[in-house]
Amino acid sequence: xxxxxxxxxxxxxxxxxxxxxxxxxxxxxxxDAGTLHIQEKVESLYARGDYRRAHFIYKSELARVGDKYAxxxxxxxxxxxxxxxADQARAAxxxxxxxxxxxxxxxAVRDELLTSLGDEDRARALVYYGELRRxxxxxxxxxxxxxxxxxxxxxxxxxxxxEQSLPLFVVDSGAGTTTLRxxxxxxxxxxxxxxxxxxxxxxxLGSTELQGTAPDALDDAALRRQVEAYLNETxxxxxxxxx
Numbered sequence: 001x002x003x004x005x006x007x008x009x010x011x012x013x014x015x016x017x018x019x020x021x022x023x024x025x026x027x028x029x030x031x032d033a034g035t036l037h038i039q040e041k042v043e044s045l046y047a048r049g050d051y052r053r054a055h056f057i058y059k060s061e062l063a064r065v066g067d068k069y070a071x072x073x074x075x076x077x078x079x080x081x082x083x084x085x086a087d088q089a090r091a092a093x094x095x096x097x098x099x100x101x102x103x104x105x106x107x108a109v110r111d112e113l114l115t116s117l118g119d120e121d122r123a124r125a126l127v128y129y130g131e132l133r134r135x136x137x138x139x140x141x142x143x144x145x146x147x148x149x150x151x152x153x154x155x156x157x158x159x160x161x162x163e164q165s166l167p168l169f170v171v172d173s174g175a176g177t178t179t180l181r182x183x184x185x186x187x188x189x190x191x192x193x194x195x196x197x198x199x200x201x202x203x204x205l206g207s208t209e210l211q212g213t214a215p216d217a218l219d220d221a222a223l224r225r226q227v228e229a230y231l232n233e234t235x236x237x238x239x240x241x242x243x
Contacts, residue, residue: 035062035065035067038057038061038062039062039067039070041057042054042057042058042061042062042070045057046073051077051082051083051084052083052084053083054073054077054083055073055074055077055082055083055084057070058070058071058073058074058077059074063094063097063136064135064136064141065141066136066138066141068097068098068100068101068103068106069098071094071097071098071136072094072095072098072106072109074094075090075091075092075093075094075095075097075098076091076094078090078091078094079091079113088113088116088117088121088125089117089121089122089124089125089128090125090128091113092110092113092114092117092121092122092125092128092129093125093126093128093129093131093132094132095109095110095113095114096110096114096125096129097129097132097133097136097137098110100137100138101138126236126237129236130236133231133236134228134231137231138200138204139200139201139204139205139227139230139231140227140231142197142198142200142201142204143197143201143223143224143227145193145194145197146194146197146198146201146218146223147220147223147224149190149191149193149194149197149215150194150215150218150220152190153187153190153191153194153215154215154216194215198210198213199211201223201226201227204230205226205227205230207226210223
């Protein structure tokens with residue numbers, strides 16, 4: 001199912017090259033069946049006019065996993081007062097989140113709305129954006145992904161090999177030794193998710209000491225502190241993370 005994005009501030013209209021589901025999560029992760037089901041469910045709710053439930057799902061379930069369309073829709077519904085009280089400043093904050101990867105469609109609506117705001121609303125939007133960024137930005141999503149994947153990798157045990165869980169021999173190097181182990185497809189997916197999310201943080205935090213850190217060696221508390229410092233130190237008056 002393809003998703004459309006508004007072409008103006010007040011009316012939903014089709015844009016050329018409507019956004020597809022692929023790529024709605026950071027680090028190039030493939031959307032799982034559960035997330036796809038939630039996306040379809042929320043679009044059905046919106047189409048039926050159940051706006052309060054739709055906004056809750058966009059904000060609480062999809063935006064939290066880095067779904068930029070959901071972040072855009074959370075803002076759009078604030079802008080138009082659809083299912084929530086109208087609030088242009090909150091809308092602008094969500095639009096900034098949706099545009100953080102630089103996708104032209106989201107950048108366009110972000111810039112249009114920010115330009116239309118008065119000084120007071122722009123100041124409020126900046127405060128709201130700072131709050132949202134700590135929970136919903138790609139860096140925050142990547143941190144959760146690393147910590148959740150690491151925790152599962154530390155505790156998961158290999159199950160029986162089936163057609164869906166074929167053997168894979170992986171080289172583990174550490175403490176001067178090299179061993180081989182068999183890895184199920186489930187664990188392999190967790191490991192790939194962990195590695196991709198960790199690499200994303202390495203690039204954005206500039207923390208090369210994290211490169212290649214194994215789940216068992218990861219200092220969760222230290223990583224949280226690094227991400228918190230990054231989120232607190234970034235100049236929020238810039239419209240992009242990489243100016």
